[in-house]
Amino acid sequence: MMELADSGPDIQVAEAEYLRLLGYPQEYELMGRAAELAAWARGWYTRHGRPWVYARETAAVEVAEGEVRVEGAAFHSQRLRRTFQEAESRGAVLAAVSAGAEAEQAAQKLWIEEKPDEYFFLERYAAAVTEHLVATLGARLCAWAEGGGRAILPHYSPGYAEWDIAEQPRLLALAGTRLPGKLETLDSGALRPTKSLLALFGITANPDSLHRLANGVPCLNCSFHPCQFRRAPRAHSQPASYTVNRKALQRWAAQRLRLELRQDGTVEARFRYDGTTCTNMGRPLAFDYTVTLGSREEGYPLRAQRCAPAAGDCGHRSMCQYLANSEALMSAIEREAPLSGKPIGAVLHWRRSASPAGCYCDAASRDHKWGLVLETIHYALHQNGNR
Numbered sequence: 001m002m003e004l005a006d007s008g009p010d011i012q013v014a015e016a017e018y019l020r021l022l023g024y025p026q027e028y029e030l031m032g033r034a035a036e037l038a039a040w041a042r043g044w045y046t047r048h049g050r051p052w053v054y055a056r057e058t059a060a061v062e063v064a065e066g067e068v069r070v071e072g073a074a075f076h077s078q079r080l081r082r083t084f085q086e087a088e089s090r091g092a093v094l095a096a097v098s099a100g101a102e103a104e105q106a107a108q109k110l111w112i113e114e115k116p117d118e119y120f121f122l123e124r125y126a127a128a129v130t131e132h133l134v135a136t137l138g139a140r141l142c143a144w145a146e147g148g149g150r151a152i153l154p155h156y157s158p159g160y161a162e163w164d165i166a167e168q169p170r171l172l173a174l175a176g177t178r179l180p181g182k183l184e185t186l187d188s189g190a191l192r193p194t195k196s197l198l199a200l201f202g203i204t205a206n207p208d209s210l211h212r213l214a215n216g217v218p219c220l221n222c223s224f225h226p227c228q229f230r231r232a233p234r235a236h237s238q239p240a241s242y243t244v245n246r247k248a249l250q251r252w253a254a255q256r257l258r259l260e261l262r263q264d265g266t267v268e269a270r271f272r273y274d275g276t277t278c279t280n281m282g283r284p285l286a287f288d289y290t291v292t293l294g295s296r297e298e299g300y301p302l303r304a305q306r307c308a309p310a311a312g313d314c315g316h317r318s319m320c321q322y323l324a325n326s327e328a329l330m331s332a333i334e335r336e337a338p339l340s341g342k343p344i345g346a347v348l349h350w351r352r353s354a355s356p357a358g359c360y361c362d363a364a365s366r367d368h369k370w371g372l373v374l375e376t377i378h379y380a381l382h383q384n385g386n387r
Contacts, residue, residue: 002057002093002144007180009053010136011045013128021124021131025383037117041125050100051129052180053137057203059091070094070200073170077163080156080200087153089202093141095155096175097133098183098196099126126195134197134297141201153202154297158189159264161294161301161341165189171198194263241348242375252372253380265295266303267381271373272310275358277318285315287360289373293381299343300381307333307370321361333360338370344381347374 018038019028030038062069063085067076070092083089103126110119134155141152159165169185175198184192191198242249252271260268271289276282288311292304309316316322321329339346352371355364 001059002055003178004053004055004140005178005180006053007050009051009133011049011051011129011132013042013125013132017131018125018128021128022121033117037121038125040118041121044106044122045099045103045125045129048102048106049126049129050102050181051133052098052100053133054096054175054179055137055141055201056094056175057091058094058174061090061092061202063089071174073174075163075167075170077156077158077160077167079160079162083153083156084202087202087204088206089153089204091203093152093201093203094171094175095137095141095199095201096172096179096183096196097130097137098181098193099129099133100181100195101193103129104193104195130195130197134199138201145203150203150205153204155199155201157197157199157297160298161303165264168198171200190264242379244372244375246379249376249379250383252376253383257376257380259377259380265297267293267295267300269293269377269380271376273369273373275369277315277320278357278359278361279318279320282358283315283318285319285358286310286313287316287369289370291373291377293344293377296381299345301343302337302340302374305337305340305370307336307366316360319359319361321359329361332363333366336363336366336370338367339374344374344378347371347378350374 019025019030022038024030058071060069060071061084063081066078066081067074068081068084069075084092103122107119107123107126110116110122138152138155145152156163158168158171166189168189168191172183172185172191175183182193183196183198186192256272258270260270262268269289269291271291273287273289274284275287276284287307287309290304290306291302294301294303317326319329339350350371352367353364355362355368357365357368360366360369
């Protein structure tokens with residue numbers, strides 16, 4: 001059985017990946033103070049960072065009703081169960097990676113010292129290291145599995161969609177005591193150091209089965225460019241096809257959209273829509289959209305969606321359907337969550353009626369606006385190469 005423990009892994013983070021996590025456009029060239037901070041963060045981590053990688057193969061995997069059992073430990077992720085079942089997976093790799101505690105501790109100290117710029121660049125570099133470790137580990141596992149005529153499934157972790165983070169301590173216990181560095185779980189299930197990841201990589205002896213899975217081919221999401229074992233082009237090799245022109249998306253992303261990346265990798269998006277009623281002399285109205293998405297590794301699935309009048313807005317009360325039956329209209333607006341549970345990319349294939357009316361009176365006009373919101377979010381998440 002394969003076991004890997006590496007306390008000196010490659011940490012040559014690609015510039016494009018670091019820029020993405022810093023929030024800069026893909027082709028942006030850092031200059032001045034920003035360039036100095038980026039170089040400082042890289043240098044600091046090279047001198048002081050203590051990253052490590054661990055992986056161990058196990059053949060003791062059972063797919064049962066409602067759970068996956070790994071060496072007797074039960075995990076109740078339905079998505080994990082479906083993936084393992086459809087890929088005919090009978091084995092797995094238990095994996096753990098960490099950028100170490102050093103950068104996290106130094107960043108906290110910088111924050112206390114009121115050095116937010118240094119804090120941000122170092123914290124983001126540690127995050128980039130963690131992503132780099134996962135990507136390079138996946139490539140190493142692909143090379144290892146290829147030699148035996150097998151294939152590796154995309155990694156999946158507690159805290160991702162349909163896998164309760166509360167099961168993280170159970171996965172850590174399976175990893176054992178032979179990790180190259182310290183790793184522990186908090187009461188919440190989160191990991192310490194925070195720039196760490198526990199995951200399962202499924203193994204299949206039938207590589208063709210991967211193509212039956214919606215997100216089953218690791219290559220579609222993998223950002224490790226030098227990999228020699230790619231079975232499919234990267235998902236972002238083809239430009240996205242939007243119903244809205246890109247100039248409008250660019251403007252809306254800059255002026256109407258706010259994205260917040262949370263510590264667990266999920267994203268909260270807030271979008272402000274301004275329009276007018278179709279009657280009553282076109283009274284202005286404003287609605288706020290709030291969307292919670294899963295992590296980049298999951299494909300940004302839509303976890304929660306909400307649309308409601310903006311604070312202080314009165315224009316919505318002049319819509320004809322509001323005047324006819326306000327309770328029914330507002331209830332419909334509140335409960336609608338198109339494409340719920342699907343990756344944000346599903347909006348590119350959503351066939352909806354064109355209804356550019358400014359009001360919210362009928363379902364088609366509401367779908368039209370949700371389409372604009374979700375396309376803008378997709379554009380903002382992917383314009384810098386975020387995958």
